[in-house]
Amino acid sequence: MPQAMGLITTNQTVSLGKLTADRPIAAVPFAARYRLLDFALSNLVNSGVRTVGLITPHHFRPIMDHLGAGREWFLDRKAGGLFILPGSTYGMKNMNAKFLLKDLLKNIQYIRHGRERDVVVSSANQVFNFNYRPALEAHAESGADLTLLYRDEERSLRGRRDNSFFLRLGEDGRVLNLEPAAALAPREPRRLFLDVFIMRRALLLNVLEWYKTMEYSDLQDIIAENLNSWQVRSVPFRGYLKRIESVEDYFSSSMDCLCAEVRQEIFGAADRIHTKMKDNAPAYYGPQSEVTNSLVASGCRIEGSVANSIIFRKVRVAEGAIVRDSVVMQGCVIDQDSLVEHVVCDKSARIMRGSLLKGRLSAPSVVGKECVV
Amino acid sequence: MKKKELVAMLLAGGQGSRLGALTRYIAKPAVVFGGKYRIIDFSLSNCANSGIDTVGVLTQYKPLLLNSYIGTGTAWDLNEPDGGVHVLPPFVGEDGGRWYKGTANAIYQNLDFINRYEPEYVLILSGDHIYQMDYTQMLATHKKNGADVSVSVMEVPAAEACRFGIVTADAEGRITAFAEKPDEPESNLASMGIYIFNTRLLQNALVADEQDKSSENDFGKNVIPRLLAQGKRLWAFPYCGYWRDVGTIESYYTANMELLRDGTIFGLEDSDVRIMTNSNIFPPHYVGPAARVRGSLVCNGSTVLGEVTDSILSTEVCVEEGATVIDSILLPGAQVKRGAWVKRSVVGERSVVESGCSLGVPRRVENPGADNIIVIAEQSIVPANSVIEEGRKVFYHLAV
Numbered sequence: 001m002p003q004a005m006g007l008i009t010t011n012q013t014v015s016l017g018k019l020t021a022d023r024p025i026a027a028v029p030f031a032a033r034y035r036l037l038d039f040a041l042s043n044l045v046n047s048g049v050r051t052v053g054l055i056t057p058h059h060f061r062p063i064m065d066h067l068g069a070g071r072e073w074f075l076d077r078k079a080g081g082l083f084i085l086p087g088s089t090y091g092m093k094n095m096n097a098k099f100l101l102k103d104l105l106k107n108i109q110y111i112r113h114g115r116e117r118d119v120v121v122s123s124a125n126q127v128f129n130f131n132y133r134p135a136l137e138a139h140a141e142s143g144a145d146l147t148l149l150y151r152d153e154e155r156s157l158r159g160r161r162d163n164s165f166f167l168r169l170g171e172d173g174r175v176l177n178l179e180p181a182a183a184l185a186p187r188e189p190r191r192l193f194l195d196v197f198i199m200r201r202a203l204l205l206n207v208l209e210w211y212k213t214m215e216y217s218d219l220q221d222i223i224a225e226n227l228n229s230w231q232v233r234s235v236p237f238r239g240y241l242k243r244i245e246s247v248e249d250y251f252s253s254s255m256d257c258l259c260a261e262v263r264q265e266i267f268g269a270a271d272r273i274h275t276k277m278k279d280n281a282p283a284y285y286g287p288q289s290e291v292t293n294s295l296v297a298s299g300c301r302i303e304g305s306v307a308n309s310i311i312f313r314k315v316r317v318a319e320g321a322i323v324r325d326s327v328v329m330q331g332c333v334i335d336q337d338s339l340v341e342h343v344v345c346d347k348s349a350r351i352m353r354g355s356l357l358k359g360r361l362s363a364p365s366v367v368g369k370e371c372v373v
Numbered sequence: 374m375k376k377k378e379l380v381a382m383l384l385a386g387g388q389g390s391r392l393g394a395l396t397r398y399i400a401k402p403a404v405v406f407g408g409k410y411r412i413i414d415f416s417l418s419n420c421a422n423s424g425i426d427t428v429g430v431l432t433q434y435k436p437l438l439l440n441s442y443i444g445t446g447t448a449w450d451l452n453e454p455d456g457g458v459h460v461l462p463p464f465v466g467e468d469g470g471r472w473y474k475g476t477a478n479a480i481y482q483n484l485d486f487i488n489r490y491e492p493e494y495v496l497i498l499s500g501d502h503i504y505q506m507d508y509t510q511m512l513a514t515h516k517k518n519g520a521d522v523s524v525s526v527m528e529v530p531a532a533e534a535c536r537f538g539i540v541t542a543d544a545e546g547r548i549t550a551f552a553e554k555p556d557e558p559e560s561n562l563a564s565m566g567i568y569i570f571n572t573r574l575l576q577n578a579l580v581a582d583e584q585d586k587s588s589e590n591d592f593g594k595n596v597i598p599r600l601l602a603q604g605k606r607l608w609a610f611p612y613c614g615y616w617r618d619v620g621t622i623e624s625y626y627t628a629n630m631e632l633l634r635d636g637t638i639f640g641l642e643d644s645d646v647r648i649m650t651n652s653n654i655f656p657p658h659y660v661g662p663a664a665r666v667r668g669s670l671v672c673n674g675s676t677v678l679g680e681v682t683d684s685i686l687s688t689e690v691c692v693e694e695g696a697t698v699i700d701s702i703l704l705p706g707a708q709v710k711r712g713a714w715v716k717r718s719v720v721g722e723r724s725v726v727e728s729g730c731s732l733g734v735p736r737r738v739e740n741p742g743a744d745n746i747i748v749i750a751e752q753s754i755v756p757a758n759s760v761i762e763e764g765r766k767v768f769y770h771l772a773v
Binding site for chain 1: 407408409447566647648649650652653654656658659660661662663664665667668669670671672673685688738
C-alpha cells in the first residue's frame with residue numbers, strides 16, 4: 001500500500017480577473033494543453049499516491065469536466081482513486097484561506113477512511129514538477145510529524161508574496177518558524193513554503209478534533225503555532241516553480257514555457273505532467289505560415305504568423321493575422337489581418353478581421369471567454 | 374452473456390511485408406500514420422463511431438506493440454461491460470495449435486468467440502486501411518437487401534483494378550462475379566475487404582472452407598467465390614468516400630502526403646466522428662526562434678528548430694537548427710540533427726539522421742521504374758555526412 005494519501009485544496013480565492021470569472025484558479029488553462037491543477041495532481045500520482053481527495057470550490061464544473069473519473073491520472077481504480085470532496089463555503093465569501101479547516105472537517109470521513117500512514121496536502125495554483133518520493137521517505141525515516149516542502153527564493157524573485165509563508169530552519173533542519181515575508185530580517189534566506197506538506201494522518205485527525213470549534217482557521221496557521229510541540233522537518237525543492245496569484249504571474253509563467261530549460265524541467269522529466277486527452281488531429285501549418293518561438297497544441301490550424309506565444313488546442317490563426325507575445329486559449333479564432341500582442345485570449349474568443357489588440361508586457365490585456373472583438 | 378446483433382472481427386495479423394523496413398518490428402496495423410495515429414485506429418474508431426461495442430482483433434505477426442497498444446480498448450471508448458475489445462492471438466487446444474493460415478482460417482479458429490455473443494451478423498474488417506465509414510449504414514442495406522453477405526466496394530481507376538478483388542454486380546447491386554486480383558478486370562468495383570455475413574452462413578462457409586484441403590483459406594480467393602457459385606445472395610455495398618490501402622511504401626507515403634493537401638482529411642478534426650488513438654500525453658510541440666514550418670502537420674512532444682516544409686512530424690520528433698526536412702514523414706521519436714537535409718524520406722521510429730547527412734539528393738543516373746522514397750528503419754542511425762540519392766532504395770538498419 002502506498003505510504004500516503006493525497007489531499008488537494010482548490011477552494012482558494014485567487015483572482016486572475018476575467019480568467020477566474022467562471023472558474024477556480026486550479027482550472028485555469030496553462031501551457032497550451034494543461035490546467036494548473038494538473039501539476040499538483042500529477043506530482044502526487046507520480047510520487048506513488050493513488051488515493052487523492054480534491055476539495056472543490058462552488059464553481060467546480062470546469063474541474064469536474066477536466067478530471068472525469070481521473071483516468072488520465074490513473075485514478076480510476078478499485079483501491080483508492082479520485083475522491084471529489086465538497087468544499088465548505090459554497091456561495092460564501094471565502095476568507096482567503098489555503099487549507100481552511102472547515103473544508104477538512106467537512107470531509108473528515110475521507111481522511112478517516114484512509115489506511116495510509118501519511119497525508120500529502122497540496123494547493124493547486126503552482127507550476128512545478130516535483131516527485132515527493134524522496135520527501136516521503138525522509139519523512140518516514142526521520143519519524144517527523146510533519147514535513148514541509150520549500151524552495152529557496154532568490155532575492156530578485158521576491159516580488160509580492162502577501163499570502164505566502166516562509167520557513168526559518170534550525171541547525172538540524174527542523175522548522176523553527178513559519179511566517180509571512182514581513183517577519184523576515186532583510187538578509188535572511190527566503191525559503192518559500194511550497195504550500196505542500198506531508199503530515200501523519202493520525203496527527204491530522206487529532207488536529208481536526210482539537211480545533212473543530214475554530215473551523216475558519218487555516219491549517220497553515222495551526223502548523224505555525226505548533227512548531228514547538230511537533231517534530232516538523234523540511235525538504236527543499238530546487239526546480240522551476242511559479243505560484244500563480246495574478247494575471248502577471250500567469251503571463252510570465254506562460255512565457256517561461258518558451259525557455260528550453262524550463263520546458264525540460266516541467267515537461268521533459270521522467271515524471272510526466274498528465275492531463276485530459278482530447279485526440280485532436282495534429283496541428284496544421286499552412287503554406288504561408290510563419291511561426292517562431294512558440295508552443296503550439298494539437299488541432300490548431302496556423303496560416304498566419306505567430307511569435308513568442310502559447311497557442312492552445314484548436315486555435316485558428318488565419319492568413320495575414322499576426323499573434324505576438326500572447327497566450328491564445330482553446331478554440332480561439334484570430335481572423336485575417338488582425339494583430340494581437342501582449343494579450344491573453346480566453347477560450348473560444350474570436351478576434352474579428354482587421355482588429356488591433358495590444359496590451360503591455362507588464363500588464364497584458366485579457367479577452368474574456370467567448371468574447372468577440 | 375448478452376446477445377449481440379453484430380460482432381466485428383478485425384484482421385490485424387498480417388505482416389505487411391511490402392512496407393519493408395516499417396514493419397520490421399511491428400505488425401502493419403501498428404504502423405504510425407498521419408503523425409499521431411496508428412493504422413488500426415481508423416478501423417477501431419469506425420467501430421466505436423458506428424456503435425459497435427464488441428470487436429475481436431486477430432493478431433499474429435509481431436504482436437507485442439499491437440497487443441499492448443489495444444489494451445482494453447479504453448482509448449477508443451470500447452471498454453464495454455458486455456463486449457469490448459478482445460485481442461485474439463492463435464492458441465493451442467487439445468488437438469494442438471496452429472497459426473492463422475489465412476483470413477478465413479483466422480475467423481474459423483475463433484468461431485467460439487463469435488458464438489459467445491450469438492450475433493445475427495458478423496462484420497469482417499481489415500486492420501490496415503485508412504478510411505472513415507459508418508458501418509450501421511452497411512448493416513441497414515444488408516438487411517434491406519435480404520443479403521447473405523454484403524461486400525463493401527468502391528470504384529477504382531481501371532488501371533489499378535488488377536490490384537484488388539474485383540466485383541461485378543447487376544443493376545440492383547447483387548454480385549454476379551468476384552475475381553481476386555484479375556489480370557483482365559471485368560469492372561472497376563474493388564472490394565474493400567469489409568464484409569457483413571449472416572452468422573449461420575459464415576459458420577457453415579468457414580467449416581466447408583476448412584474441409585477443402587486445396588483452399589488457401591482466404592475470404593477473397595476462396596470463401597466469397599464458393600458462396601457465389603452456390604448461388605447465395607451476395608450484395609455490393611457502394612462506398613464513395615476516402616479509402617486508402619497503405620500496403621506499400623509508395624501508397625503509404627502518398628496517403629500521408631494527401632493529408633497535407635489542405636490540412637484536413639475527412640474527420641480528422643471533426644469532433645463528432647473523431648479518430649481516436651491511444652497516445653501518451655506529450656506537451657505541446659515547440660517551434661524555435663529560427664524555425665520555419667510550412668504546409669506541414671506537427672504533433673505533440675516535438676521540437677522544431679530547423680526548416681520543415683510539406684512534411685509530417687509525428688510525436689516527440691526533433692528537427693535541429695540548420696536541418697531541413699522536405700516532403701518527408703518523421704515517425705515518433707525521429708531526430709534530424711544539425712545541418713542534415715532530408716527529402717522524400719520516411720524516417721523510422723526513434724531513428725537518427727546525424728548531422729550533415731543528405732537524404733534524397735537528385736539522382737545522377739536515371740533509374741526509371743524505381744521508387745524514389747527513402748526509408749530509414751526503426752531505431753537506426755544514419756552516420757554523419759552520409760549522402761543517399763533518391764531512387765536508391767535504402768533501408769538503413771543499424772540498431773542503436
